Amino acid sequence: MQQTIRDILTKHGGLAMPVDQIADTADLYAAGLSSFASVQVMLAVEEAFDVEFPDNLLNRKSFQNIAAITDAVGSLVGDREAVA
Amino acid sequence: MTMSAGSSLAARAQRVAAVAAAHADTVDVDARFPQEAVDAMIAERLLSIQIPEDLGGEDAGLSDIAEICSLIGQGCSAAAMVFAMHHIKLSSLVSHGADSDWHRAFMRRIVDGQLLLASATTEGGIGGNLRNSICAIEVADGRCRLTKDATVISYGAHADAILVTSRSHADAASADQVMTVFTRDQYTLERTHVWDTLGMRGTCSDGYLFQGEAPAEQILPKPFAEIAAQSMLATSHLLWSAVWYGIAVNAVARAQAFVRAAARKTPGVTPPGALRLAEASNLLQLVRSNTIAGLGEYEAARADADRLSSMGFAVTMNNVKVASSETILSIVNHAMLICGIMGYKNGTPYSLGRHLRDAHSAQLMISNDRILGNTSNLLLVHKQDTSLTG
Incomplete structure (x- = not known):
């Protein structure tokens, strides 16, 4: 999952440095993630994992770092599997 | 304190609005700073109402401030916009400076001296997007230094302090920004653009080359x-x-x-x-x-x-x-x-x-x-x- 997220960040994040040099907990906004790019990343993540972010996860914190994105996607995928 | 007849916020704002209205046309025609209205704001101590009571302010909410903006705006939009922009800057200090000793002390200074705050977020070359900066703040030995080609600093020449955005360090991405408070004794302004506009002429939003140096603790501690x-x-x-x-x-x-x-x-x-x-x-x-x-x-x-x-x-x-x-x-x-x-x-x-x-x-x-x-x-x-x- 994390590699997919990193690939998406490489493609859509518009970051100032290569994604493999960014630690899981490093601040993505400080690394240059703009508000426009964060939405593009969200869309790509939704498509890749077939999930939809509910409004309570649509804030800066959910996309603050790679670990937070992974947690958010994990909780959405987990919810889906619990229902299925 | 000037709290003669009628000390409610509305009564104080009404007195400022009356002064603002009396000078609105000359402020507009001459494109000059609404000094009389701002002097009235100072006399009515309206520049510090948003500051928490424990720092000497009045803990006014945003709705109270909006009401005053509207009242003054009915008399003179330029004076009201100066008041609004001051309180927008102050909201950043109140919301994000409460845990910093320097910024708390500065809020007390605003109360005592009724200081007017201005903002330098616009910069030549960023295309109007204030969430990007080109200039970067340099921090060394507890001091910070900043030079900014600020194409607009509303009432910059009349302010007691300016809150300036910049990249957080020389290698930072353009959106990795901080905001720093510089007081009037800590910067120079060299005018580069003249504010001769269709409207809002009294905000005197000239452009300046800003050059400042201050203790590094004046950088707001939040991105x-x-x-x-x-x-x-x-x-x-x-x-x-x-x-x-x-x-x-x-x-x-x-x-x-x-x-x-x-x-x-x-x-x-x-x-x-x-x-x-x-x-x-x-x-x-x-x-x-x-x-x-x-x-x-x-x-x-x-x-x-x-x-x-x-x-x-x-x-x-x-x-x-x-x-x-x-x-x-x-x-x-x-x-x-x-x-x-x-x-x-x-x-x-x-x-x-x-x-x-x-x-x-x-x-x-x-x-x-x-x-x-x-x-x-x-x-x-x-x-x-x-x-x-x-």
Whole structure:
């Protein structure tokens, strides 16, 4: 999952440095993630994992770092599997 | 303290509004700073009302400040905009400087000296997007140094301190920004652009080459991205809307006075402008409701950083700004149609030229096209709230 997220960040994040040099907990906004790019990343993540972010996860914190994105996607995928 | 007859915020604001109105035309014609109105704000101690009581302020909420912006805006939009911009900057200090000793002490200085704060967020080369900086702050040996080609610093020459955005260090990405307080003794301003504009002439928003040096502790301890999202953008859209509402209220008041004068001259015949007045009143109510709803949303979200940073909140504030700024132009135009040549002409009790010119700034200060672009991006993932009352 994390590699997919990193690939998406490489493609859509518009970051100032290569994604493999960014630690899981490093601040993505400080690394240059703009508000426009964060939405593009969200869309790509939704498509890749077939999930939809509910409004309570649509804030800066959910996309603050790679670990937070992974947690958010994990909780959405987990919810889906619990229902299925 | 000057708290003579009537010490309520509204009474104090009314006295400032009266001074502002008396000088509004010369401020506009001469494109000069509304010094008399600002002196009145200082005499009424309105520059520190937002500061918490434990630091000597009055803990006024954003709705209180918006009310004052509207009252002063009915007299002089430039004076009201100076007041609004000061309090937008102050909201960043109050929201994000409360844990820093220097910023707490500075808030006490604002109370004691009724200091006026200005803002330097615009920079040559960033294309109007204040969430990007080119200049970077240098920090060494506990001091910070900054040079910024600030294409606009509203009332920069009249401010006691300027809050300046920059990249957080020399290698930082353009959106990795901080905001630093520089007091007047810590910077020089070399004027590079003159503010000779269609409207809002009294804000004296000249461009300057800013060069400052200060103790590094004056850098606000939060990333500017958070400051922008959690205090600055919301308070800007709301307090600007309050100023614009004030402009529209005064335009409608002039139109109503015109219609009433006509009605008194010909009892039994409804003047032709009366229908337009009803339409203007309808639009005015929309701007008022929109602004009040936005203020309610802000007060409800204020204590919750996640909610303030949410997409839903950003969409709401963007919508408040776009709707208010577009609608006031229709309102002033309606008023102009009602008052006719008496509204078009300067120097009559029904003159509306200043209102119309000032109102045109609303769509441009943070361009509505930029804001709609931002909203349209958010709407790719944000789902609308389908409830009526929330």
